[in-house]
Structure formats: structure tokens, C-alpha cells
Amino acid sequence: MDRSRAVVMGAGVIGAACARELALAGFEVVVVDRGGAAAATTAHGEGNVLVSDKAPGPELRLAQLSRALWPGTLERIAERDPLRGRGRAAGAEWAPKGGIVVATTDEGARGLLDFAGAQRAADVRAEVLDAAALAAAEPFVTTAHTAAVHYPDDAQVQPAGAAAALLGDALAQGARLRTGCEITGAVVRGGRLAAVRHRDGTLGGDLFVEAAGPWAGELGARLGAPVAVRPRRGDVLVTAPLPPTVFHKVYDADYVGAVGSGAAELMTSAVVESTRAGSVLIGSSRRRVGFDTRIRPEVLSAVARKALRLFPRLGSVPLTRAYGGFRPYVEDHLPVIGPDPRLPGLWHATGHEGAGIGLSLGTGRLLAELVTGREPSLDPSDFRADRPAVTKEAEV
DSSP: OOOOEEEEEOOSHHHHHHHHHHHHTTOEEEEEESSOTTOSTGGGSOOEEOSTTOOTTHHHHHHHHHHHHHHHHHHHHHHHSTTTHHHHHHHTOOBOOOEEEEEOSHHHHHHHHHHHHHHHTTTOOOEEOOHHHHHHHOTTSOSOOSEEEEETTOEEOOHHHHHHHHHHHHHHTTOEEEESOOEEEEEEETTEEEEEEETTEEEEOSEEEEOOGGGHHHHHHHHTOOOOOEEEEEEEEEEOOOSSOOOSEEEETTHHHHHHOOOSSOEEEEEEEEOTTSOEEEEEEEBOBTBOOOOOHHHHHHHHHHHHHHOGGGGGSOEEEEEEEEEEEOTTSOOEEEEOTTSTTEEEEEOOGGGHHHHHHHHHHHHHHHHHTOOOSSOOGGGOTTSHHHHSOOOO
């Protein structure tokens, strides 16, 4: 019997998660990307799988679903293909290390403790740490703190490795990958998206999933269904490998405000975490500069200054590099997941900004549930593609 064909446009972690779920649901899946797999936004992230930075509401529920799915998903990838799957799962570098949020002002302490209290009411584990407990958990963190909260469920993955694990599992289920394939337009028949155009011809399908991240606005416009998804740039510093120095994901209480801000100007906060290789990642920044790829020294300096407030010890360690990337920003700070009512056959899975790694599994699961008509794991209405923040005219 012929299977329905799903064309997933975008081979980052969101596209990989959607492709995997659709392949497991029995679809013939083709994943296309104008570049390489996980080579753009996914490759320029930190690998955060967080609940700590999300206020009660739909994004937190999606984060909780995703967090619950990660361990079992990696276990099944390893078990399904003993030869290759174990390597794929190991490449994700799953690290359920937990997170610690630190306030360094009285105002920040009040905001952090109120925020954590609201999260606990939404089933988030958020444990207040006294000075001794914080020092035991993070011996090198600043002593000039006013409050700290531990989030045991925060985790980390290696972004490209995690995407490769998901995409590899999709390919093992029969999905196909086409890189260097840029979508240039749509073929609409009977009011429905029937195929997409690319430089070598057309690619037909029964449904098309737009998972183009920051380029979703451009791709949507090419298909005749524009969405107000814009790039927001972030930059990260990387140290040389160090002796054990940072044991959790540690960030200052200003981070949540920076994530939730819609300001175009530069916003920075301290986010510090180690990798399995021993390097420390230092972020974070957020600024709307279009697709300007230049790394700005003043941005890196601002990020470093805030990080040193949390970990003064880092002032003497060597930096090896800096990198930046673009995150898909939506004005109301919610992803876009579901069908586009303006163009039947087109589905969206985009707009996760800097949380795409952590939200990917929940996004793939929810999209597959909606496509197949299964009972959704959570209410999808907040992520619908026809809400005002998505359909408003995108800024130039």
C-alpha cells in the first residue's frame, strides 16, 4: 500500500524531530535543507533542555513534555539499532545535570523566588538553596549572591549530536535526506499545496512541514503563506578545557527577563555551563540585527562581564573561540506548531527562538499527533499558525 509522503523543509533539530515522529507514524518522509543537516541554528546553540526559564503556560507545558521524552527517546534509538543507534544516542551527550539560577541583588532575589513559587504550582521542581548548599553545589560561584534556586530537571545535550541522533533514527525508519536543496516556490492545485519547487525541479507530497527556523518568514513568503518569524542573534564564548569548574547550568536571574523581552537592542545575561569535553560555554546575548553574521567585540565583552559576576574565577582562563547564530523569534514568544489554514497541506514547526533544542521532541510529537488525528499530548491552540503574532506583516 502506498504511504503518504511528508516533506520536511529544514534539517535542524526541529525538522529532525518532526521527521522522526512522522517516519515512526508510517509516513514516507523526505527531509530537505538548502545547506547541511543541523548546520545552521542548531549547530550554533548551547544544547539547553530547560524548564527553569519558562513561566507557567503553554511553553512550559511543551518544555515539560519534551523533557519527559528525551531519556526514553535516546534509549529507544540505542536499542532499535544496536550497531549504529548506540553511537547516535551517545553522540547526543545527554547530561541531566540540573540548573541553578542565582540572584545577585535584592530585587533579583525577590523576582527569582516569586518566579520559582509560580513554577512550583505548575509542577516544576524548584528548590531554594541556602548559602551552604549553593557553595556545595557550585564551589566557584560568587559569594555575593542574594538567592539561588536549583532546578533538578534542567539538562543539556550536544546540539548537533542530538539532531544527528534524531535524524539518523528517522533515516533508519526509511526517511530520506536531501541537502543543498533550496525551496524556491510552491505548486498549488485545487487550493492545496501539492509540491514545492527547487532549482532542479519539484518535489511533491501529501503534507509539507516548514521547519526553517529563523528563515521561516522567507520560506513562508516563497510558499505564499508568510509568517512573522524573524532572526534574533545570540553569541557564545568558549573557554579552553578546564578542570571541573562549573557543575550545573548556572545563570543569573536576569536571564528570564532577557528571554522574554522583545527589545531589538542588545540584551545580555550570564549563562555559564561546562561541556563533556571540559570547555565552558559563556553566554548569553540577544539582539535583533537581521541576518548580520558579524561577531561584535562589544557584545562579547558585555557577556563576559556579566559571567565574571557569577564566576570570578573565569577571569584568568583562556578563551579559544566565539560563535553566534540566529534564533527564530516570534513576538509573543511562542512556537508555531500546526497547520496553516491559508494553505492546506502546509504545516509549521518553527518560532522556538533559543529553546528549540529543548522543545524539539515535544514539537515533533505534537505535530505528528495533529497530522494523524491522535489525541494531542497538550492543548495545541496556543501554538496555532493563524494567531495575530504570526500572521501580522513581518518587519523588513
